[in-house]
Structure formats: structure tokens, C-alpha cells
Amino acid sequence: DAGVTQSPTHLIKTRGQQVTLRCSPKSGHDTVSWYQQALGQGPQFIFQYYEEEERQRGNFPDRFSGHQFPNYSSELNVNALLLGDSALYLCASSLYADRWEKLFFGSGTQLSVL
Amino acid sequence: TQLLEQSPQFLSIQEGENLTVYCNSSSVFSSLQWYRQEPGEGPVLLVTVVTGGEVKKLKRLTFQFGDARKDSSLHITAAQPGDTGLYLCAGGASNTGKLIFGQGTTLQVKP
Numbered sequence: 096d097a098g099v100t101q102s103p104t105h106l107i108k109t110r111g112q113q114v115t116l117r118c119s120p121k122s123g124h125d126t127v128s129w130y131q132q133a134l135g136q137g138p139q140f141i142f143q144y145y146e147e148e149e150r151q152r153g154n155f156p157d158r159f160s161g162h163q164f165p166n167y168s169s170e171l172n173v174n175a176l177l178l179g180d181s182a183l184y185l186c187a188s189s190l191y192a193d194r195w196e197k198l199f200f201g202s203g204t205q206l207s208v209l
Numbered sequence: 210t211q212l213l214e215q216s217p218q219f220l221s222i223q224e225g226e227n228l229t230v231y232c233n234s235s236s237v238f239s240s241l242q243w244y245r246q247e248p249g250e251g252p253v254l255l256v257t258v259v260t261g262g263e264v265k266k267l268k269r270l271t272f273q274f275g276d277a278r279k280d281s282s283l284h285i286t287a288a289q290p291g292d293t294g295l296y297l298c299a300g301g302a303s304n305t306g307k308l309i310f311g312q313g314t315t316l317q318v319k320p
Contacts, residue, residue, distance in 0.1 A: 099251070126306060137215075137297050137310030138252070151307055185251050189306060198308060200251030 097122060099188050099201035107207045108176050116171040116204045120188030127169040128198070129161060130185040138185055144169050145191075173206075181208045211236040213298055215311035222288055223319050230283045230314045232298030241281045243272055244297040246313075252297055288318045 100119045108114050120127050126145045130138035140153040144163035163169045167188075173180055183205050187198040216231050232241065240259040244252035256265050258274035258281060265272045269292075271284040281298055298311045 128306065128308075130308075130310075135295070135313065135315060137213075137299075137313045138308075139310070140307045143306050145306075151305055153307070183249075187251075187308075191306075198254075200253070202249065202251050205249065 099186055099199050101184075101186050101201040101204050103204060104202065105205045105207075107209065109209050110176055110178060112176050112208075113172065113174045114176060114206060116173075116184050116186075116206070118169045118171070118186030118188075118201060120167050120169070120186075121199045124188035124190050124199070125167050126189045126191060127163060127167065128187045128189070129169070129171045130187065131155070132183045132185055132203070134182070141171070176208045178208050181206060211238070211300065211302055211309050213241075213300060213309055213311035215296075215298055215314050217314060218312060219315045219317075221317040221319065224289055225287050226318075228285050228288060228316070230296055230298075230316075231280070232282065232311050233280045234300070235279065237278050238300035239278070240300070241274060241278075242299045242308075243281070243283055244299060246295040246297060252299075285316075288316075290318045290320050292316060293318050 102117045128143040129141040132138040141155050142152040143150045147163045158174045160172045183203040185203045186201045189198050213234050242257045243255045246252040256272045261276045261278045263274045269286045273282045296314045299308050
């Protein structure tokens with residue numbers, strides 16, 4: 096049973112560019128959440144997708160957007176990259192949008208913005 | 210706004226020592242979780258504490274949930290180098306699927 100998979104594992108971009116990160120949830124899960132984790136800090140909630148719609152959003156600017164596909168996989172897009180966007184981006188999946196107790200995390204995508 | 214504060218933020222100890230990490234909030238949480246994360250990996254769930262005053266043990270790790278459900282602690286007995294990592298406490302935001310994390314405690318256990 097595959098867990099949460101994310102791609103790519105590492106990415107280097109320059110300021111002003113756009114990036115797309117991808118996530119496949121654990122088998123049987125229908126909800127995907129994205130978190131941003133700065134080095135040595137706890138993850139911060141970006142947004143959650145359920146039934147192909149953004150259900151909740153954290154305190155992140157509109158440069159951060161996402162999408163969920165009919166097969167429950169998800170993408171995170173970040174436009175006009177800033178140096179401060181450098182972080183580990185984690186995807187977490189669960190069954191049902193309100194089940195935070197049962198989140199499974201992927202290994203993340205390490206984004207470096209130069 | 211629900212916030213979780215962890216202390217200490219960094220801990221460097223020798224193998225065999227004991228340590229305690231604290232997680233505090235001014236808000237009541239229905240339950241709290243503890244995660245361990247290694248560099249370049251996602252957080253891995255260690256335990257969920259649900260009932261106020263609850264104590265759970267996982268080998269050399271002891272987790273406690275405060276009576277008022279506003280705080281929790283993680284105690285490690287006889288720490289080993291393999292315990293090195295980032296320890297995160299987390300709680301769910303009310304009636305949402307959002308997980309709120311503390312800022313984490315980086316533990317380094319030297320042989």
C-alpha cells in the first residue's frame with residue numbers, strides 16, 4: 096500500500112519564477128492538505144482540498160494556489176517566487192476533510208529559491 | 210487563534226540522559242499529537258493523547274496530556290543517538306481538518 100508520494104523531491108528556482116508541486120494521496124484517502132515548513136520550524140497550513148475544491152486556507156497570499164483532480168491527487172502552484180518561499184513543502188492526506196487526527200504526510204518537496 | 214508553543218526549541222544532550230519537551234497553549238484542544246521528523250522527511254506520528262491527564266508510553270518515550278487539555282509533555286528516558294530529530298506537537302483546529310503545529314524541538318543526542 097503506497098503512502099503519500101510527492102514529486103519532485105528537490106527543486107531549485109529563481110525569484111519571480113513559477114513552480115508546481117505534485118502529490119498523490121495514500122490509497123483510499125480523498126482529502127489533501129498542503130503545509131509549508133521553514134528550516135527548523137513546525138509546518139504551517141497552506142490549504143486543504145476535498146471534492147476538488149479548496150475547503151480551508153491558511154494565512155498565505157494568493158500567489159499560492161492549488162488544484163485537486165478527480166483521482167484525488169493534487170498540485171500546489173506558487174507564482175512570482177520570493178526568496179522567503181524556500182522551504183520544505185509537505186503534502187498530507189486523510190479520509191474526510193475534518194479528520195485531522197489521521198493525517199499521513201509525504202516526504203516533501205524541498206524548494207530552494209535563489 | 211489557537212497556538213502551540215514548544216520548549217525548549219533546541220536540546221543537545223549526551224547519550225543516556227533524560228529529557229522533557231513541553232507543549233503549551235492558552236486554548237483547549239480536544240486532543241494533541243506528537244510527531245518526530247528527520248531531515249528531508251515528513252513528520253511521522255508517534256502518539257495521540259485524547260483524555261485530560263492521560264499518560265501514554267512508547268518504549269522509552271512517555272507522553273502526558275494536561276488535565277485541562279491545554280498542554281502536553283514528552284519525556285525521553287536514557288536518550289540514544291537514534292532519538293535525534295525534530296519533535297513536533299500538534300493539535301487540530303476546532304471543527305476543521307487543519308493541524309496546528311508547535312515550532313518544534315530539535316533534539317541532538319551525542320554518543
